[in-house]
Amino acid sequence: MSELLQFLLSGVTVGAVYALVALGFTIIYNASDVVNFAQGEFVMLGGMITVFTYAAGAPLPLAALVAIVATAALGVAMNKLAIEPARGAPVVSLVIITIGVSIFIRGAAQLVFDKQIHSFPAFSGDDPLRILGATILPQSLWVIGGALAVFVGLWLFFTRTLLGRAVLATSNNRLAAQLVGINTPFVMTLSFALSAGIGALAGVLVTPITMTSYDVGLAFALKGFAAAMLGGMGNPKGALVGGFLLGVLEGLTAGYLSSQYKDAAAFIVILGVLFFLPQGLFGRKSTDRV
Amino acid sequence: MTLLSIEGLGISFGGLKAVNDVSFTVKPGEIVSVIGPNGAGKTTLFNMISGVYRPGMGKVVLNGEDVTAMSPHLLARRGMCRTFQNLQVFQSMTVLENTIAGYHLQESGHVLSDLLNLPASRRRAKAAEAGARELLKRVGLERAAEREAGSLSYGSLKRLEIARAMALKPKVLLLDEPAAGCNAVETEEIDHLIAEIAASGVAILLVEHDMKMVMRISNHIVVLDHGEKIAEGDPASVSRNPAVIAAYLGAENAAG
Amino acid sequence: MRLTPKSVTLLALVVLIALSPIFFPSGFYYRIGALIFVNALAVTGIVILTGWAGQISLGHAGFAGIGAYACALAPVHWGIHPALAVVLGAAISAVLAWLVGRPILRLKGYYLAVASLGMGILISMVLNNERELTRGPDGIDVAELGLRGVLKDAGLDLSNGQFWYFFCGIVLILGAWLALNLRDSATGRALRALHGSEVAAKTVGMDVARLKLQAFVISAVYASVAGSLLALQNKFITPDVAGFMHSVEMVTMAVLGGVGSVAGAIFGAAVLTLLPQVLTVFAEYEQLVLGAVMVLVMIFLREGVVPSILRKIRGRGE
Amino acid sequence: MLLVEGLRARYGRIEVLHGIDLAVNSGEIVTVIGANGAGKTTLLRCLSGVHPLAGGSVTFRGEPMSGVPAWRRVGRGLSQSPEGRQIFTNLTVEENLRLGAYLYADDRVEKDMADAFQMFPILKEKRNLAAGGLSGGQQQMLAMARALMGRPSCLLLDEPSMGLAPIIVAQIFDVVKGLKALDVTVLLVEQNAYGALKIADRGYVMETGRITMDGPAEALIADPRIREAYLGI
């Protein structure tokens, strides 16, 4: 019993990380239909900038804030320098651009920072909390809370605000969006700032658990991408559920089946889900008619 | 004698009966028009007949065979083809290639033969190209043959779709608003084209809001409203039908 | 021969492969050439699948892995000649692609991408974890192809580098020829058509599911043969060949060069293969510059290098 | 109100508009007719700012529009209902309309929406349906309604009657005519040339990228060349 609970807690911890990354994907995707493969680098930057600002003597909350703001600014720069100039290019080209940017950021990070592995103290100490014989680190609760908070924020943004709707409209039909007066360049800038900020927040929250280094971005991006697709791309609910589901699956597989093939199990489940729900769990079907 | 027969076809979308129990038949060489207000279910009806949607009820019988919900590519083999209200062209291919695509069934052999560019493949490709150029001439697009389809104006794309459908040498042709976006003179050209195709023995099912055209060329008209068939008959009788005038034509367009 | 785009591409390729060695300052360049050809072969498969049929795969390295490990394992375990192992690998890849392709090709866009990614990861996981068979992440030796020795006995004495350069070059010419044949055939046209509109493709009688599957299988075979050639010339292979990064690299090469064009595939492969060699002068700035180059190319030549340039040339002509 | 001088436009290297001169006065309804591919849509795209000019100028209310992005022109009162409807297929009908009034956050939005629903009752029925599920004609109505939500002072309409039932076509033309009373200027591109000319004050005829004729609407209707080439009478 306590074993099962431990596997679940392990899964939830990991799942919260995936969910946070997956949530970061949704905004840029919703604004432009582009899956931003540099999203993982935002997570990395969130962690690394915090590490180095903290090491330079800033208090941890300030360091985290600096990291989030700086990364958001970088997101905006990415949009202005790499995405906007290629406006109108096919989506694959844009995706390749995001891969190029991710290589670029990684290359820059290894120069600006270093190639070592880093971490900083957990926010509420390292003493595990005990629940029915299983344990969870307080930092995991921070990550879970962060994922939930970001989810609620995004959900409200997309369903309750006109600006959120404008973001959706921009990706659905950019031409029409302009013709109703939506400042589409601004929408893009905003999306990149938000996505990057959420990515950085993820980095800040997870680093005490997973550590960070200049090259952690790719792994985050991959798992986050898989989680987002499992849930249904573009839907915050999908990102959240997809992330947790993926994490729990891995935890249970590692515990009961084979830790060697736990990622395999996760992907098999994704394939299975997509077989029956080709748009993921909560993805919306495109409604274009002929 | 009946080529296509629609028997009690119907479908719902989340409670809304978009099409409900519609029946009629089409004979070879006949032009049957389906008219009705916007949202009456005409396109949906076409989508069911052509296998894009699976009907919730009823049957589609083509040449004596029950082809209900059969995949469009299999229907194409049996001689049914259509055009679309919301244009469906192959944007990044040239106009010529778009038309050759219509020859797919006649042209395609085995993929290995294509890979190796065997003489059989080459011969079929040549024949398809020649036929396609001929068709483009008929719809007045021969000068645009080498252009990318995406660069054509709306009206030209409509004709391209017709050319592509004609390439299949169909027995039944479904045309969804072929004259939309064309002016009166251009519409007349399309008229002639459709009449010509019908004259060669093709059964034509037409959806169109241009009443002049409908009245001119239809042998038979089916009127839908809210998914139901509200009237049926020859152009003259339909255009005098008060229900049709009220729901669709408006006083101004009524026959007279 | 009529001067069609096809014959021009093939002719240029033949001339390039035959004459480039004149300018090689050292034997090392044969190695680079051979690598370019191998990559170009795999990318040609991507052109068929992604460029024409519009289906994105992030798992094609898995097929390269199958091709590579077929060459590593079949000769040792079942005494099959390495040349036949290439065919065996291609056959396994084709069958696997056929089995996997049927369910996953129903998916669209990124959903297909993630499904194929999963497939690739499963393959690379098996290669990593089944140590008994594959010897795990540290890699495994691959038998000698032996053809070079045969040529030598026949009086054609090539260095190892030269042999692989010409051998891979010839295979690439063959691969490009097949792909170019396909492009202008009924099948190729149908693939490009379904990319444009699946419903319309169906209504003109195209069996969309089957066509996609054909493209998937063909491209898998290209990747598999490329993987085999890589394994045979390196005489050693690790599961990296099946890794996600390799899949991404293939797609990147294709898009960079121009995803719809065979010439683009070759060009893209050449650029991304040469770039790391050129960038060594930047030492630790290498990654930075690589990323920047990718972004800049896609911004300024957004359809990929070859189509963008062709369009410019053509535009000037008019 | 809207002044176009020597306007040229290209797709790639191919020029499709070769110097268009055109003026629309405040409160006028002006219609442009022409064959398929004449360049009518391109002209409107240039005016609304979604297609770049290759030469010439566009002046709106005395201000040059060069360098003013499309979304900003909307704020200044220049709205377009584009060809091919271009609705937000993934959003609901109501969301489409709200986005039509994206620039406004006042009470009038609700009132305008009520007006729109009154004009096209079917849209009210379908308000919570994803707009992509609408029939072609319903989408066309939505596009028109959405453009009106933007409170334009000058409305560019690209074939608003396309795909509409005859009853609705008559209604659309009535609406356009009614805009005059609201002091909205209209530039109308139509294939239904007869209907359009009947409600218009003036008209232009376009052929392969050039204006070949213009004049008062009645004069154009009466012109035998027009009657033969465009009205089919």
Add this chain to the structure above:
Amino acid sequence: EIKLGASISATGPAAFLGDPELKTLEMLVEDLNAKGGINGEEVTLIAYDDNGDPNKARTFATRLVEDDEVVAIIGGTTTGTTMSILAVAEDAEIPFISLAGAIDIIDPVKPYTFKTPHTDRMACQKIFEDMQKAGITKIGMISGTDGFGASMQAQCKTVAPDYAIEIVADETYDPKDADMTAQLTKIKGTEGVQAILNPGFGQGPSIVTRNYKQLAIELPFYQSHGVASDGFIELAGTEAAEGVRLPGTALLVAGLLAADDPQKPVVDAYKAMFEEKTGTPVGTFGGYAHDAFLIMTDAITRAGSAEPAAIRDAIEATSGLAGTTGVYTFTPEDHLGLDLTAFRMLEIQGGKWTLVQ
């Protein structure tokens, strides 16, 4: 001018190892040239970063041999890259010293290939020796799935019976995983486990160590030489790392070495130089590069020639050469030149490395 080539994984998944290796080589070459080079000749280092990609490593090896015409090659951070370089070096008959762990590199012996690190098998043997002394007979393993972890896992399984040790639980994790409590819980719950061994490098082992503490597992905990650096203690946290045992090199316990320890001078010198130059603490991996360079330059000096064949012969004749990893004595049958004594059993106590007596 003597041209030495190197292909190192300075970036990519093994950057954690390759980075200090490359820095070490660059530093040593500079230092050597400042001292007048070898036999009066300047040494040029041509180093490429292979990203840990074996295919790239092979290309760079070919480039080093064919284009740059180096006389010898150092490198191959990982076993995979090493095997790729090895094929090229053997073909071209160029001496090659690898920095990777697998025993396959030098067993069977290939004429031109040598290596500096202990083999992964030796690490296992050293650990099991220690376990045996403590009377441990049943253990659980949790290994990374990267080359290092997987190879250790395999070797340990091979030699465990020699020490009467049974591996009763065998789990793995991906190097980038975020949480290993599931695997550890499973091991913990396995009947009869007396100790746990975690071979791996990078952040994985630090997370495992923290999870170990989180789950309050009381069993003796063994790590491998993959984490033999101060950075590990810092990342895992002093508290969690307390009591962790692993086989390490003299480098980590420089301060604790006996004054007459033959390795002391070289260890002290390298540590001082590296830490001054880079500002980061020395680790085992930089030490491998240091030793490879030492062996190479020593051989060239003794050979009195920069002919590849002569260098090879001289390397094979190396005897009693003290490096940071151990004291090397090569023979035609042994291209590793180290034995188990080169490993020292270390234990972390109070956040410091201590020698297990």
